[in-house]
Amino acid sequence: MKHHLFTAAIPVAAMVLYGFGLTGDASMLFIAGAACELWFWVRLLAGTHPLRKRV
Secondary structure: OHHHHHHHHHHHHHHHHHHHHHOOOOHHHHHHHHHHHHHHHHHHHHHHOOOOOOO
């Protein structure tokens, strides 16, 4: 259950970082938001690989 909560918290963190990154001169926060979003998608899709065998 903690795994799912953590996965759900990643896009929230990305949105917050995107928001702060778009205000002013904080492009590093915008890049950190993009990294969080990428991390979310990798984490979400990692368990649904079509060639992965479930043991």
